[in-house]
Amino acid sequence: MALLDVRDLTVTFPGKAGPAHVLDGVSFSVAPGEAVGIVGESGCGKSMTALAVMGLLPPGASVRGHIRLGADDLLTLPEPALCDLRGRRIAMIFQEPMTALNPVRTIGDQVGEGLALHLALGRRARADRVRELLDRVGLPAPRFAPSLYPHELSGGQRQRVMIAIALACEPDLLIADEPTTALDVTTEARILDLILEVTAASNMALVMITHDLGIVAETAERVLVMYAGRIVEEGTAERLFAGMAHPYTAGLFAASPHAVEIDPDVRRPRLAAIPGTVPEPGERTTGCPFAGRCPRRTPACIEPPPRIALAEGHGVACFHPLAAGEGVR
């Protein structure tokens, strides 16, 4: 049974010409302990998907569909039950640790908050657990006292504190939304290693949200490619990187500085950006959302694209999918 099962998730905001769809029929599942990557350009709806799962969508959002965590449908749970579930069963790491952490509270307080809320630990046991968690994420005593404030730490150290907060109650699912965007490449690699290590050690499922296919290749067993509020391709990392089928996925790959690391046979003289931009939520049609930027579009693409199963665990929503190996070599 899936740990997380999202079905037909649709999120709209009021727009000038009626509801603007930021998510449109998003469906996917995450098995216990599985690492799933969600990849797409800025504005594709990755963060909205995460916020919908956390029950933290901005005011004004209308939500339809189902988000099941085990036996609970999160969209029908009352707020107190959702509140109890956040931190205890699902935790999230945000893009920018400086804005996600409270600047006027010590890191020890913030790591201990979830423990106080969800676990009946005495003060001494809680303080011990805070120390243990900070140690676990590479912030050992005495250098990193729980009495430090966020501004006394570097960006990478602050993201380690966020990971400690997320780990505090040993949730079943960790959602990491671009956790390394604000970090330099060396720190990025260390933080990604830490996330992989702690999730694997506790058999915690991971949803890694990123715009970078290289990060997906390093962290995910299964990949969801999002474009304009929809999932346009989905597959195991192995199958998808061996034969990406959606022209959008191929475009992302061609634009990724990590492409050669993912596939040493790739022949690509320089980075090729995808021309154009993601359509705004109010401008989206029912046809293929990528048609306006797609080199393979035909008049057929004004209709909703069919979902084609290419192989076990690999599917694409496209009228003209690429054949294996076509397009980027």
Ligand SMILES: Nc1ncnc2c1ncn2[C@@H]1O[C@H](COP(=O)(O)OP(=O)(O)OP(=O)(O)O)[C@@H](O)[C@H]1O
């Ligand atoms: N409060 C809001 N009201 C209306 N639309 C919003 C709101 N917040 C975000 N959006 C729109 O929702 C769409 C999806 O945004 P989202 O943040 O999920 O994208 P993303 O893929 O995570 O991009 P990024 O990597 O930049 O965070 C965007 O077009 C954005 O403009």
